[in-house]
Amino acid sequence: MGRQIYTEEHDIFRAAFKRYLEKEVVPHLEEWEENHEVPREAWKKMGEQGYICPWLEEEYGGSGAGFEYSIIINEEMSRVRANGFSVGLHSDIIAPYINSFGSEEQKAKYLPGAATGDILLAVAMTEPDAGSDLQAIRTRAVKDGDHYVINGxxxxxxxxxxxxxxxxxxxxxxxxxxxYKGISLILVEAGTPGFNKGRRLQKMGLQIQDTAELYFEDCRVPATNLLGQEGRGFYYLMDKLQQERLIAIIRAQVGAEEMLKLTMDYVKQRHAFGKPIGSFQHNAFKLAEMATEIELGRTFFDDLLADHLEGRNIVKKVSMAKWWIGEMCNRVAYQCLQLHGGYGFMDEYVISKWYRDVRAITIYAGTTEIMKQVIAREMGLL
Ligand SMILES: Cc1cc2nc3c(=O)[nH]c(=O)nc-3n(C[C@H](O)[C@H](O)[C@H](O)COP(=O)(O)OP(=O)(O)OC[C@H]3O[C@@H](n4cnc5c(N)ncnc54)[C@H](O)[C@@H]3O)c2cc1C
Known part of the structure; x- marks a missing residue:
């Protein structure tokens, strides 16, 4: 099962990566949150250390490591609440599109820069009028000679x-x-005329991460920027969304584990009515319930990860884990904040940041409701 995936080498890697985070990332988190941005140098340092796209083949700048290494990176970044530094999104969600469906030319052009942190990646599916219902997107790409002209x-x-x-x-x-058979994926480089970036959106959480609007106005890109085949985009998205969901689940699971840890510390030292607040039976039972749910989540996640690493079809199981662990994490956030009383509402108490950060997990990479729809379909009900 899951935990047996890790060898001594993985443990050594994990310990080194944790040290790296403590030195190079944790001290800057507050500043990056204020600026809503991670500086380029931080990406490049990660790249120099081989922490970006470790799974990528050596000829494209990776180290050909197993996906377990990506999991370790995502877990440890989540543990220090650095999810908004979107290394997981870049490395394990978007670069795989280019690696799996890109032409030799596209791979050689973009993947080495992606691995060094010089070429930062985004995936643009959602539109103002189409989120869960992806096939309703309206951004158009019209073939014009050897170019596509994009508007949307x-x-x-x-x-x-x-x-x-x-x-x-x-x-x-x-x-x-x-x-959905009319959807294609097209690579668009920043700086291409007609590709404009809108404002950075103000959010309730994940303050480090930039979340933006993108506009395409008569944006001409060479037809060779088509990723894979025309009309296959939806299939490619459905294929890679499974791993995207796995990464979202790690954030939820680790978030729940960390919130419980810091709440355990708090309830032991905070006193009311002459006793530590954790010793009131109601609170002790709440903590016991949370610990149980978190343990269930961990076991389910590790089992799912083992399936994924063995190349099994995880569509149903990853959807189950995405909604259940995502919702569990939010229940934990609510209860842990409650146990902090008024302090939990204050910015200087990190539980308030966790509470805000994890709220998006049940929304992005497929909402809780859409996950249930996928499961019901897999069960032959819809
Ligand atoms: C922090 C963050 C980062 C994101 N990053 C990206 C990104 O990098 N790239 C990208 O393309 N998108 C991104 N998204 C967008 C995200 O994928 C969408 O928000 C999500 O898919 C939901 O779409 P929507 O917001 O349009 O909600 P809607 O689809 O309008 O849904 C609204 C509500 O209706 C429910 N609903 C919809 N359809 C059904 C149904 N059939 N049955 C029952 N209930 C239903 C939903 O579950 C939800 O509760 C991000 C979102 C967030 C919050």
């Missing part, structure tokens, strides 16, 4: 403001039936 708008795009390259979901055939 995207929103809520993580790394949207800082990205150098965006994987953009476009309609190449608006009349396709079913509609």
């Amino acid at each position: 708008q995207k929103t809520f795009i993580s790394n949207g403001y800082c990205c150098d390259l965006a994987v953009v979901a476009c309609k190449t055939d608006p009349n396709a039936k079913p509609a």
Whole structure:
């Protein structure tokens, strides 16, 4: 099962990465949160150390390591609440699109820069009028000779403001039936005329991460920027969304574990009515319930991870874990903040930041409701 995935080498890697985070990331988190931005140098340092796209083949600048190393990186970044530094999104969600579906030329052009942190990546699916219902997107890419001309708008795009390259979901055939067969993925470089970045959106949490609107106005890109085949975009997205969900689940699971840890410390030292607040039976039972749910989540996650590493189909199971662990994490956030009393509402108490950060987990990478829809479909009900 899951935990047996890790060898001594993984443990050594984890310990080294934790030291790296303590030195290079944790001391800057507050400043990055205030600026809503992670500086380029921080990305490049990560790249120099081989912490970006470790799974990538050596010829493209990776180290050909197993996906377990990505999991360790994502887990440890979540543990220090550095999720908004979107290394996981860049490395394990977007770069795989180029690696799996890109031409040799596209891979050689973009992957080495992605691994060094010089080419930052975003994936642009969501539009103001189409989120869960992806096949309803309206961004159009019209073939014009050896170019595509793109028009449309995207929103809520993580790394949207800082990205150098965006994987953009476009309609190449608006009349396709079913509609999803008309979706293609096109690579658009920052700086291409007609590709404009809008404002960085103000959010309730994940303050480090830039989340932006993107606009395409008669944006001409070479037809060779098509990723894979025309009309296959939806299939590619559905394929890679499974790993994206796995990364979202790690954040939820680790978030719940960390929130419980810091609340345990708090309830032992905070006194009311002459006793530590954790010793009131109601609170002790709440903590016992949370510990149980967190343990269940960990076991489920590790089992799911083992399935993924063995190449099994995880569509149903990852959807189950995404909604259940995502919701569990939010229950834990609510209860842990409550146990902090008024201090939990104050910014200087980190539980308030956790509470705000984890709220998005049940929304991005497929909402809780959409996950249940996928499971019900897999059960032959819908
Ligand atoms: C922090 C953050 C980062 C993000 N990063 C990215 C990114 O990098 N790239 C990107 O493309 N997108 C990104 N998104 C967008 C995200 O994927 C969408 O917000 C999500 O898919 C939901 O779409 P929506 O917001 O349009 O909500 P809607 O689809 O409008 O849904 C609204 C509500 O209706 C429910 N609902 C919808 N359809 C059904 C149904 N059939 N049955 C039952 N309930 C339903 C939903 O579950 C939800 O509760 C990000 C979002 C956030 C919050």
